[in-house]
Amino acid sequence: xxxxxxxxxxxxxxxxxxxxxxxxxxxxxxxxxxxxxxxxxxxxxxxxxxxxxxxxxxxxxxxxxxxxxxxxxxxxxxxxxxxxxxxxxxxxxxxxxxxxxxxxxxxxxxxxxxxxxxxxxxx
Amino acid sequence: xxxxxxxxxxxxxxxxxxxxxxxxxxxxxxxxxxxxxxxxxxxxxxxxxxxxxxxxxxxxxxxxxxxxxxxxxxxxxxxxxxxxxxxxxxxxxxxxxxxxxxxxxxxxxxxxxxxxxxxxxxxxxxxxxxxxxxxxxxxxxxxxxxxxxxxxxxxxxxxxxxxxxxxxxxxxxxxxxxxxxxxxxxxxxxxxxxxxxxxxxxxxxxxxxxxxxxxxxxxxxxxxxxxxxxxxxxxxxxxxxxxxxxxxxxxxxxxxxxxxxxxxxxxxxxxxxxxxxxxxxxxxxxxxxxxxxxxxxxxxxxxxxxxxxxxxxxxxxxxxxxxxxxxxxxxxxxxxxxxxxxxxxxxxxxxxxxxxxxxxxxxxxxxxxxxxxxxxxxxxxxxxxxxxxxxxxxxxxxxxxxxxxxxxxxxxxxxxxxxxxxxxxxxxxxxxxxxxxxxxxxxxxxxxxx
Ligand SMILES: Cc1cc2nc3c(=O)[nH]c(=O)nc-3n(C[C@H](O)[C@H](O)[C@H](O)COP(=O)(O)OP(=O)(O)OC[C@H]3O[C@@H](n4cnc5c(N)ncnc54)[C@H](O)[C@@H]3O)c2cc1C
Numbered sequence: 001x002x003x004x005x006x007x008x009x010x011x012x013x014x015x016x017x018x019x020x021x022x023x024x025x026x027x028x029x030x031x032x033x034x035x036x037x038x039x040x041x042x043x044x045x046x047x048x049x050x051x052x053x054x055x056x057x058x059x060x061x062x063x064x065x066x067x068x069x070x071x072x073x074x075x076x077x078x079x080x081x082x083x084x085x086x087x088x089x090x091x092x093x094x095x096x097x098x099x100x101x102x103x104x105x106x107x108x109x110x111x112x113x114x115x116x117x118x119x120x121x122x123x
Numbered sequence: 124x125x126x127x128x129x130x131x132x133x134x135x136x137x138x139x140x141x142x143x144x145x146x147x148x149x150x151x152x153x154x155x156x157x158x159x160x161x162x163x164x165x166x167x168x169x170x171x172x173x174x175x176x177x178x179x180x181x182x183x184x185x186x187x188x189x190x191x192x193x194x195x196x197x198x199x200x201x202x203x204x205x206x207x208x209x210x211x212x213x214x215x216x217x218x219x220x221x222x223x224x225x226x227x228x229x230x231x232x233x234x235x236x237x238x239x240x241x242x243x244x245x246x247x248x249x250x251x252x253x254x255x256x257x258x259x260x261x262x263x264x265x266x267x268x269x270x271x272x273x274x275x276x277x278x279x280x281x282x283x284x285x286x287x288x289x290x291x292x293x294x295x296x297x298x299x300x301x302x303x304x305x306x307x308x309x310x311x312x313x314x315x316x317x318x319x320x321x322x323x324x325x326x327x328x329x330x331x332x333x334x335x336x337x338x339x340x341x342x343x344x345x346x347x348x349x350x351x352x353x354x355x356x357x358x359x360x361x362x363x364x365x366x367x368x369x370x371x372x373x374x375x376x377x378x379x380x381x382x383x384x385x386x387x388x389x390x391x392x393x394x395x396x397x398x399x400x401x402x403x404x405x406x407x408x409x410x411x412x413x414x415x416x417x418x419x420x421x422x423x424x425x426x427x428x429x430x431x432x433x434x435x436x437x438x439x440x441x442x443x444x445x446x447x448x449x450x451x452x453x454x455x456x457x458x459x460x461x462x463x464x465x466x467x468x469x470x471x472x473x474x475x476x477x478x479x480x481x482x483x484x485x486x487x488x489x490x491x492x493x494x495x496x497x498x499x500x501x502x503x504x505x506x507x508x509x510x511x512x513x514x515x516x517x518x519x520x521x522x523x524x525x526x527x528x529x530x531x532x533x534x535x536x537x538x539x540x541x542x543x544x545x546x547x548x549x550x551x552x553x554x555x556x557x558x559x560x561x562x563x564x565x566x567x568x569x570x571x572x573x
Contacts, residue, residue, distance in 0.1 A: 006357045010209070012541065013353035049358065052204045052217055053334065054306050064309040066203040066219050075362075082334055096223050114203065115219035 005043050009035040016040040048072035052114070053085050055100065059092045062117040067100055070110040077105055085111070093118050160267045161187045161235075162479050164254055166242050166420065167274035169197020170461045171452020171468040173225040175272045178472025180232050184479050187266065188234060189256055191241035195229060196222025197276055199461060201303045204327055210462035221461055240264065245424040247271065247445045252424075270447045270475050273426070273435065274468065275417040277453040279324075285412050287319075289375040294382035298324040298411035302331065311335050313407025317385050318342045319373050323351040323459060323546070325411025330359035340403050342367045343387055348520050350546050352459075373408075374400060382406055414457045424448055431499035432456040438504040439511065440474040440483050441467070449475050456501050456514065463514065463550055470512065484509065486561045494529070494571030498545070505553075505568060508561040512552050517572050520544045524572055526551065530559060531566040543572050 007014040012032065018040040019027040028040035042048060050072045054064040067090075073081060081104055090100060094113045101111035163179050165172045168190035179186040194200055199207075202218030209215055212224060229236065240258035247253075254266040279297040296304070296312050302324065304310045316337050318325045321344040329339045342360060347370045349356055360367055372395060374388040384404045388395040416434030427444035429436040435443040435450045442449050451471035452464045477483050488504040491513070498516040505511050524543040528536040536557055540549065549572070559565065 006353055008354045008358055013357075049362070050205050051334075054203060054309065056309065064307065066217065066306065068203075068205060068217055078334075096220060114217045115200070115223060 003044060005040055007031065007036045007039050008043075009033070009039045016043075018044045020044060047075045049075060049078060051078055051081055051111075053082060055085050055088055055090045057090045057092050057094075057117065059117070062092065065090050065092075065094055065117050066114045067111050068114050069104075070112055071108070073104070073107060073109045077107065080105070081111070157263065158265050158267070159187070161185045162268060163187075163270040163272060163475055164189060164252075164266050164268040165272040165274055166190075166245075166254070167197065167276055167452070167454065168192070168195045168236065168238070169274060169276050169452060170199060170221065170225060170464045171276070171454070171471075172197070172272065172274035173229050174465040174468035175274060175449075175451055175472035175475065176234050177225075177228055177232060178469050179270075179272075179475050179479075180234050182473075182476030182480065184476060186234055187237060187268075188229070189237045189240050189242055189254075189266070191239065193239050194222075195226040195236065195238075198299070201299075201306045202327075203306045204331075207461050210460070211465045218461070225465070237261070237264070242420060245271065245420050245448075247424045247448050250447075252447060270449065270478055271424075272471065272475060273421055273443070273448065273450040273454050274452050275420060275454045277414040277416050277457050280410070280413045280415060282410060284415075285319075285410070287373055287376055289377055290379065292376070292378035292380055292382045294378065294406055295376065295408045295410065298322070298328045298409045301328055301409050305331055305335060311337055312409075313337060313382075313405075315340060315405040316407040316409060317373070317403050317405045318409045318411060320344060320411035320413070321346075321349040321351050321356075321367060321369075322411040322413060323355050325409060326351040326355040326359040328409055328411070329365055330363065333363045333365070337407075339363065339365045340405055341365065341387070343371050343373050343385075344369050345372050345390070346370070348544070352546055376408060377402075382408055414453065416454045416457065418454075421450070421454070426450075429499070429503065431493060432501060436503045437501065439488050439502050439506045439509065440478070441471040441502060442474065442478070442483070447478065449478075456499065456516075458514075459546065459548055463548065467512070467514070487563045487565055489530075489565030490567040492567055492569045494527075494569040496572045497570055500570050505558055505565070506561070507559040507565045508555040509558070510552065510555045511558060512550070513570065515549045515551075515570060515572075517543045517545055517549060519572065521573075526570070526572050528553065528557075528568055528570050530568045535559070535568070540572070 003018045005016045016030045026041040028037045031037045052068045096116045098113050162184035163186045165176045165188045168188045176186045176188050199218035199222035205217045207216045207221045240256045242256045244255040252271050256264045279299045301312045316339045370390045373385045375386040377384045388400045426435045434455045451468035458464045486506045493500050496519045500515045521543040524540050526538045
């Protein structure tokens with residue numbers, strides 16, 4: 001079956017035509033780079049997205065801190081990850097790049113802070 | 124597993140907020156000084172202000188940055204999603220990460236930063252410029268500088284700007300304000316949301332709201348094509364099955380104390396067809412209907428504004444009509460990508476340094492005009508023989524189009540563009556040699572797309 005997919009690899013947004021072949025292979029046309037071919041294949045077999053969110057902290061001065069997944073996460077797992085993030089509390093200080101969640105559901109995807117919040121700000 | 128967040132030695136002021144004087148100078152040293160003198164003062168500590176200041180500093184001049192917020196980074200702190208930085212840092216970053224990287228450079232350089240300090244007035248009659256600012260901590264500060272960089276960013280168009288009929292209930296927000304409420308303050312603005320306008324900020328908010336558990340009912344766009352990037356239509360609307368109504372308007376907002384519903388009317392051949400009006404029950408309306416440069420201070424300084432960009436008119440050096448007053452970033456024209464903001468602002472800083480030092484090239488400047496299908500081109504002037512980076516905003520949507528530059532009626536450059544659309548600023552460079560030999564009175568050039 002043929003699927004038209006818009007590539008999210010970069011802002012160009014190429015229109016990919018992806019055809020699944022027997023045995024799990026996928027043919028991709030319409031891409032202008034190799035990343036596009038990879039994206040089309042993955043989008044058909046197991047679509048993934050990078051998740052960004054904010055997490056509650058233990059400090060009233062910076063009550064929320066921003067986080068992201070280190071890699072795109074399989075779409076069906078996103079609601080679970082968000083649930084977990086909304087229940088969690090981050091202890092300050094926190095530094096940009098520090099890990100907050102490690103290897104979420106064994107996917108190899110971590111969640112890291114995307115900003116630094118120091119104790120000065122916290123008090 | 125949740126790993127306990129970092130506990131340990133965080134360098135002093137590791138966050139966005141740094142006291143004036145950089146990392147090591149206590150705020151108190153400056154707090155009793157009322158009259159301050161610098162070679163250049165930058166107004167605004169967003170990506171634009173920081174990139175410009177870094178360049179001025181690197182050239183050996185004394186520069187200060189003043190911002191009314193309590194952090195460096197401006198609007199970026201609330202843009203928590205990724206997609207920034209691919210050009211400037213060669214790495215995909217979120218807004219806060221992009222801001223922190225620049226902020227770290229500013230602090231490393233030891234540039235004086237005045238936070239929580241609002242610039243109230245700017246007087247610029249040639250020679251020395253003076254600037255009045257005030258803050259709770261420092262009281263009234265007066266700055267004197269030979270050069271000023273305007274980097275105040277932009278503001279969002281609001282309901283008043285687009286005139287939607289109906290009552291005036293609570294629950295109507297601009298998309299950027301909603302972004303701040305959710306990402307900085309941790310409040311969801313509502314549960315059932317209709318978004319007016321398909322600009323990128325509105326699209327990003329459709330996803331953000333969905334991820335915090337709100338139901339986004341629809342995005343309503345007056346134009347026949349989306350205003351935002353295709354990738355945002357896919358990852359922010361399609362992923363959540365949010366319908367996008369093109370060529371539709373919100374004809375009424377209903378509700379007493381709180382928004383209760385909006386009425387949506389399709390446009391047929393450009394006119395609303397009330398017979399096909401439908402109603403969406405919602406408690407919140409977000410407006411993503413465009414941005415306008417923040418012009419209050421520019422006006423006070425007597426800077427000439429352009430109708431095309433909505434911001435100051437600038438010459439080939441990004442200098443406004445007032446000698447020694449420069450502009451860059453969203454205050455100059457609204458950018459969609461922070462990477463271009465940083466690039467433009469860094470170049471602006473280079474020009475400021477030239478102005479303060481050896482002087483800007485004195486060659487005659489020719490006018491730059493927006494030709495067919497182009498809303499505006501920045502800068503508004505060029506110097507023949509000098510490499511120039513142009514930014515332009517197209518008014519058409521086209522695949523594989525052509526950009527054309529004409530000088531005195533003769534085509535001097537032609538370039539194929541993969542995509543032309545209003546949502547994506549076109550950023551292109553011309554070599555000095557392409558722009559012709561220097562002369563006393565260069566002919567205007569005209570840039571068009573088709
Ligand atoms: C809501 C919103 C969302 C955006 N999302 C994205 C995105 O997802 N991706 C992307 O690439 N770009 C995005 N942009 C574009 C963004 O504008 C640029 O990426 C860039 O961050 C703008 O930088 P700037 O320095 O010009 O403006 P800003 O970051 O707005 O900085 C201007 C600064 O000037 C200060 N200021 C203004 N007036 C005064 C005064 N009188 N006295 C003292 N200080 C003053 C303000 O406090 C502010 O800190 C977004 C813009 C907006 C408005």
